[in-house]
Amino acid sequence: FESGTLTGKTVFITAGPTREALDPVRYISNHSSGKMGYALAQAAAEAGAKVKLISGPVTLPPPARIETITVESAQEMLEASLQGLAHCDIFIAAAAVADYRPTAVSEHKIKKGSEEIMELHLVKNPDIVATVASMENKPFTVGFAAETRDVLKYAKDKLTRKNLDMIIANDVSRNDIGFNSDENAVTVVTHSGAETLPQTSKRKLATQLIDHIANQYTPLAR
Numbered sequence: 121f122e123s124g125t126l127t128g129k130t131v132f133i134t135a136g137p138t139r140e141a142l143d144p145v146r147y148i149s150n151h152s153s154g155k156m157g158y159a160l161a162q163a164a165a166e167a168g169a170k171v172k173l174i175s176g177p178v179t180l181p182p183p184a185r186i187e188t189i190t191v192e193s194a195q196e197m198l199e200a201s202l203q204g205l206a207h208c209d210i211f212i213a214a215a216a217v218a219d220y221r222p223t224a225v226s227e228h229k230i231k232k233g234s235e236e237i238m239e240l241h242l243v244k245n246p247d248i249v250a251t252v253a254s255m256e257n258k259p260f261t262v263g264f265a266a267e268t269r270d271v272l273k274y275a276k277d278k279l280t281r282k283n284l285d286m287i288i289a290n291d292v293s294r295n296d297i298g299f300n301s302d303e304n305a306v307t308v309v310t311h312s313g314a315e316t317l318p319q320t321s322k323r324k325l326a327t328q329l330i331d332h333i334a335n336q337y338t339p340l341a342r
């Protein structure tokens with residue numbers, strides 16, 4: 121039998137949203153379903169990789185035979201991403217990480233008062249994929265760019281700014297694809313060019329993306 125394109129490789133994948141607590145019963149989050157990240161984890165495992173899936177809270181069942189670490193906040197996701205990173209060959213950041221978290225988590229449930237306007241104070245979360253990509257001996261690092269306009273321009277900016285090896289860009293202004301949908305259409309951007317993959321199921325797209333990543337990942341050149 122044939123061995124897969126990623127046999128012997130370790131792949132870390134972040135997936136789903138993060139939850140940033142305000143108090144014991146409330147949080148700030150987003151509508152990420154985790155479908156794309158989970159499909160990538162499945163496809164990477166099918167290609168022979170040892171996969172660590174680092175997942176925010178989602179309703180998907182944990183994939184069979186894949187090490188899945190569940191986290192809540194961006195800070196927890198960062199910690200889980202750095203754990204064992206020295207053994208990671210390819211890091212794929214598919215999570216929709218909350219950009220900001222409340223400056224403090226209230227110990228008790230925040231009470232409603234008489235005021236009509238309430239202010240929340242937020243502080244920027246660490247950028248997980250940029251932190252990984254800033255490491256010495258960094259893994260081949262892949263990010264996602266969800267944009268509503270100038271998709272390619274912003275994706276290329278992000279590739280450079282975050283020191284990534286590949287960006288998978290998609291247009292989230294369309295509601296038939298992307299966030300929370302079963303289908304997606306993306307453009308794969310690397311330092312050597314861009315290629316658009318037509319709309320298909322996230323499962324099929326994941327297999328194509330893992331193929332692209334395996335082709336681009338050249339351990340000998342590192």
Ligand code: C5P
Binds near residue numbers: 134247248263278
């Ligand atoms: O900057 P932006 O949020 O558009 O970048 C998206 C990419 O960066 C995704 O790959 C996402 O998983 C990653 N990201 C991250 N940590 C953050 C914000 C984004 O890893 N705090």
